[in-house]
Amino acid sequence: MPASLSGQLVVAISSRALFDFEAENEVFEAEDDHAYMALQQQRLDEPALPGVAFSLVKKLLAFNNGGPGSGQRVEVVVLSRNDPISGMRVFRSAAHYGLGIERGVFTRGAAPWRYLRPLSAQLFLSTNEADVRSALAAGVAAARVMPLSRQASAEHPGELRIAFDGDAVLFSDEAEQVYQRDGLAAFREHESERARQPLPAGPFKPVLEALQRLQHEPGMRIRTALVTARSAPAHERAIRTLMDWRIEVDEAMFLGGLAKGEFLREFEPDFFFDDQAGHVESAAAHVPAGQVAAGIAAG
Template structure:
């Protein structure tokens, strides 16, 4: 039987799972006491689905495809108190989501509980919490509002940018400092040298371990690398994944083309990218998580 250490665990904030815009506006404009009253008075009102809801729903359905102990788990992390969080749990029950573990922090950041829960991925709408999680070595992303789509099939599709997400930002640093020609030359010269790992390498490894429990024709998870790279910079990426013994189902080398239409064609349930401009564009088509890591996110 699979122990808890063998599970793939996603932590998610309540504002990512549900649409809490109205109550959050009350908190920002009127303070914690008014927010608490607002939530308690409406605790039996079901919350609308948030941007990450379809992803979480598909993720939890994976347990129904495998016999034995659950292999995936979702942990709720919230700045609500347990009292005001009752509305969140009532909504979880209404939608039939199998979420039982949670941390309610009554206004404080819940990021410090990510590691004790053994989480592989943290999704939130709070950029500061996401940065703190990344500093702990945990894959994390800030969800960009507006791109969630309910997909008809039950295959869960993760799409990733390469540099500063799956890989380190070492090549991106050259691109930003010296330009495209220098980047291409450096990547060609280093084609045989694997890139360093980025913040999502561990999550991708855990995801592939879960994929391996299914047959090739029945796996409910599909992955894609969607990168602005093109030839000759593609070779180092391919050789790096080979050196890591990581298989990605689809790889799209766009050579600078906008990613949105390709992500929609892939049917991504979520896309992770380090570049804020790429995230804003992608969010018009699919649910998108900004990974505030690497040279593209340094404050100048």
């Protein structure tokens, strides 16, 4: 029988999100893919440095080390516009760091997101905005990784920490549309009137659900945070929505428009997901961050 990834959290990630290929990418931008391939081949025996999403991936894969009988909980697949030769370096770098990554798809410039469905991927991380938008349109949670984000803190080696924005990420952008169209007062009134009515799900609800399931598995603790521009009284609908979904988060920050970066610096997530470019830029100065290019405010 063919292998199956059923029952696992499947994360697809581009090589540039996992490893620091910024110097190589500069060669690609300045010259062409042949020069890039030649440089990667020249560096085959040189492990790439960790990239922005490295800590997230390393900790997710730790759930597969829960001891006898724990089974495979997380599958990480490299899904990349890189060429197969560069893919060799990706696999060698992963082996160097002890990352249990065995599967990869390398398309040499062609759009790789179309392989998300046969992989049954629930999350896609890439530095390519077009691929991220296509993945989201296909119903897969996806984020554009900011390759120059600050690396994750090393202060929590036994704990996976992930922070999420609310509207257009965990929740739909229904309320955000009201805010963009009618302003803050109308948004607050809209949310107060619907405080007991759960928000529709956003693209990252399945990811948060998968993390909640993993919390009961050995191998790594999980700490989650909701970091949102909402403030009272609009906070109540967000909390009640999570209650209705039977999903718990460990921390909730209702910042009322304050810059999120310094709060995230204190939380020290392995990754932060937000739909708005301004919030992602604020965060990326302090923590690994990615833009969920979905919803009315994503641009």
